[in-house]
Amino acid sequence: MFYLEFERPILEIEKEIAExxxxxxxxxxxxxxxxxxxxxxxxxxxxxxxxxxxxxKVQIARHPDRPHTMDYISSVFSxxxxxxxxxxxxxxPSIVCGFATVESYKIVFVGEEKGRSTxxxxxxxxxxxxxxxxxxxxxxxxxxxxxxxxxxTFVDTPGAYPGIGAEERGQAQAIAESIxxxxxxxxxxxxxxxxxxxxxGALAIAVGNRIIAMEHAIYSxxxxxxxxxxLWRDSTRSKDAAEALxxxxxxLFEFGIIDEIIPEPLGGAHRAPDVASRYLKEYLVxxxxxxxxxxxxxxxxxxxSKFRKFGVVIE
Amino acid sequence: xLFKKKKELEPPKREIPEGLFVKCTNCGEMLxxxxxxxxxxxxxxxxxxxxxxxxxxxALLLDDGGFSExxxxxxxxxxxxxxxxxxxxxxxxxxxxxxxxxxxxxxGTIGGLEVVLFLTDFRFLGGSMGSVYGEIFFRACETARDRxxxxxxxxxxxxxxxxxxxxxxxxxxxxxxxxxxxxxxRGLPFISxxxxxxxxGVMASFASLGDLNIAEPGALLGFAGPRVxxxxxxxxxxxxxxxSEFLMQKGFLDMVVPRREMKDTLIKLLDYLGxxxxxx
Numbered sequence: 001m002f003y004l005e006f007e008r009p010i011l012e013i014e015k016e017i018a019e020x021x022x023x024x025x026x027x028x029x030x031x032x033x034x035x036x037x038x039x040x041x042x043x044x045x046x047x048x049x050x051x052x053x054x055x056x057k058v059q060i061a062r063h064p065d066r067p068h069t070m071d072y073i074s075s076v077f078s079x080x081x082x083x084x085x086x087x088x089x090x091x092x093p094s095i096v097c098g099f100a101t102v103e104s105y106k107i108v109f110v111g112e113e114k115g116r117s118t119x120x121x122x123x124x125x126x127x128x129x130x131x132x133x134x135x136x137x138x139x140x141x142x143x144x145x146x147x148x149x150x151x152x153t154f155v156d157t158p159g160a161y162p163g164i165g166a167e168e169r170g171q172a173q174a175i176a177e178s179i180x181x182x183x184x185x186x187x188x189x190x191x192x193x194x195x196x197x198x199x200x201g202a203l204a205i206a207v208g209n210r211i212i213a214m215e216h217a218i219y220s221x222x223x224x225x226x227x228x229x230x231l232w233r234d235s236t237r238s239k240d241a242a243e244a245l246x247x248x249x250x251x252l253f254e255f256g257i258i259d260e261i262i263p264e265p266l267g268g269a270h271r272a273p274d275v276a277s278r279y280l281k282e283y284l285v286x287x288x289x290x291x292x293x294x295x296x297x298x299x300x301x302x303x304x305s306k307f308r309k310f311g312v313v314i315e
Numbered sequence: 316x317l318f319k320k321k322k323e324l325e326p327p328k329r330e331i332p333e334g335l336f337v338k339c340t341n342c343g344e345m346l347x348x349x350x351x352x353x354x355x356x357x358x359x360x361x362x363x364x365x366x367x368x369x370x371x372x373x374a375l376l377l378d379d380g381g382f383s384e385x386x387x388x389x390x391x392x393x394x395x396x397x398x399x400x401x402x403x404x405x406x407x408x409x410x411x412x413x414x415x416x417x418x419x420x421x422x423g424t425i426g427g428l429e430v431v432l433f434l435t436d437f438r439f440l441g442g443s444m445g446s447v448y449g450e451i452f453f454r455a456c457e458t459a460r461d462r463x464x465x466x467x468x469x470x471x472x473x474x475x476x477x478x479x480x481x482x483x484x485x486x487x488x489x490x491x492x493x494x495x496x497x498x499x500x501r502g503l504p505f506i507s508x509x510x511x512x513x514x515x516g517v518m519a520s521f522a523s524l525g526d527l528n529i530a531e532p533g534a535l536l537g538f539a540g541p542r543v544x545x546x547x548x549x550x551x552x553x554x555x556x557x558x559s560e561f562l563m564q565k566g567f568l569d570m571v572v573p574r575r576e577m578k579d580t581l582i583k584l585l586d587y588l589g590x591x592x593x594x595x
Contacts, residue, residue: 162539162543163547164544164552164556167539168565171537171538171539172514172523172537173519173523179488179520180495180524183496184496199476200475200488200515200516200519220481220482221476221480221484221516226543245478246481251482255483257482257483304493307493310483310486311446311447311490312480312483313391314392315390
């Protein structure tokens with residue numbers, strides 16, 4: 001388990017508990033101490049996790065042990081059938097597409113995957129899609145539209161990949177087309193921001209009727225690092241930038257950009273992935289239930305009126 | 316201070332400096348400013364295109380040099396995030412440009428054809444897209460729909476989505492795309508003219524979605540900024556990367572048209588797309 005800087009005090013207590021457990025045997029006094037320490041650990045976790053600043057939230061959203069799309073695919077869905085390729089250039093493993101079942105609902109799934117092991121991260125390009133990834137998403141979203149299946153997307157990306165090949169193959173055009181396709185379809189779209197919502201690379205698959213986010217997820221127009229280097233020419237001021245950008249799930253809920261926040265177990269989804277999955281599934285089912293026997297025109301219009309409202313202007 | 320910060324690499328200045336004479340950024344020729352301005356900021360010697368503002372494009376494209384009416388020109392930006400220095404930066408941009416925002420739109424005629432024209436100005440916070448920009452574009456599309464007119468956008472938006480309005484700016488990518496969809500549903504033409512520089516969230520939304528996408532020569536166009544790409548891949552980018560000619564070669568632009576020929580080209584294209592005189 002990886003510990004973030006502000007999680008260190010928890011690590012210390014946990015080490016102590018483990019050490020005591022090793023030597024405790026049937027010494028009741030030691031077990032009493034263990035219980036006491038365990039209570040302290042819970043209190044400490046509450047104290048830390050209920051008072052996170054925005055940059056700490058960013059770190060949790062990017063936590064290396066945080067459950068990713070592939071983890072949730074196996075814990076939330078059944079009968080997942082993956083669909084590969086954009087039928088034009090290739091298959092981008094940063095975006096995973098397929099058919100999936102959650103309880104009684106059959107859906108078309110699109111999700112960004114960062115990868116777990118070093119090798120897997122490289123394979124997934126750290127969750128930074130290329131244009132062919134978005135074009136694969138466009139293809140399966142159109143498939144969903146044709147066959148009347150709801151679309152569920154999981155957002156978790158630092159952003160669309162900034163590279164030579166990505167530009168050569170039209171990263172901007174692919175994102176624009178993906179947004180357009182998500183506006184055109186006449187089936188419900190449920191978007192879940194499970195970790196990091198990195199700018200246009202996230203938005204490309206986030207035009208939903210319902211947009212929900214996990215408790216420690218973030219969603220921003222620019223990374224705090226990028227913002228700091230533009231604003232102060234100093235990428236080490238990301239903490240200040242995160243505060244300025246107001247990018248947490250709680251901020252987004254307050255702005256009315258997201259509809260709901262999915263609670264996470266104390267200490268974040270990575271502390272108890274099974275609990276996180278259960279919550280995610282519960283919210284997903286609840287939102288899919290809203291669109292049983294949906295009217296095609298109505299779901300499309302609903303999506304349009306939702307995005308028509310986003311923005312703050314002085315008239 | 317002991318260590319001086321390394322100066323950031325700045326792209327060559329495309330804006331016109333003060334003074335009677337201007338040295339061409341590309342060929343070094345000393346140009347009489349009045350001559351350059353009469354030539355719509357294109358170097359008469361080497362054809363280098365200086366960055367132009369909304370006034371230049373109005374004079375270049377519109378028959379009367381201006382709009383017959385403006386669209387949503389009363390809108391002003393708010394500061395929904397209470398973002399550091401944003402209010403001051405807005406004021407400063409307003410004072411230096413005389414504009415209320417980075418985008419303006421209106422109705423006017425091009426070669427006698429009535430159109431809705433949407434323009435952005437790089438001088439105003441890099442021509443970046445915030446809530447007002449997105450809203451003006453959307454209302455321009457609604458006007459085009461209501462009057463049965465084509466829409467032409469001319470963008471110079473190096474900043475892409477405006478950071479200072481956070482998530483609200485990002486959402487304008489969807490709103491502007493919805494605007495394009497309004498025109499598509501009605502079969503109305505949308506021509507996107509992309510100028511130096513059009514990047515990020517602007518290029519990744521409406522600016523890439525024209526029935527026709529046209530660029531001025533040598534414009535920087537793309538999704539990620541060259542500096543970000545260089546930092547990511549730890550390599551120097553080849554010359555001409557992300558320039559108009561490169562993009563056309565890769566298949567993402569219909570044509571590269573010199574500024575002086577832009578108006579005639581647009582008139583010809585609008586005619587092919589079925590736009591008739593006195594349509595509204």
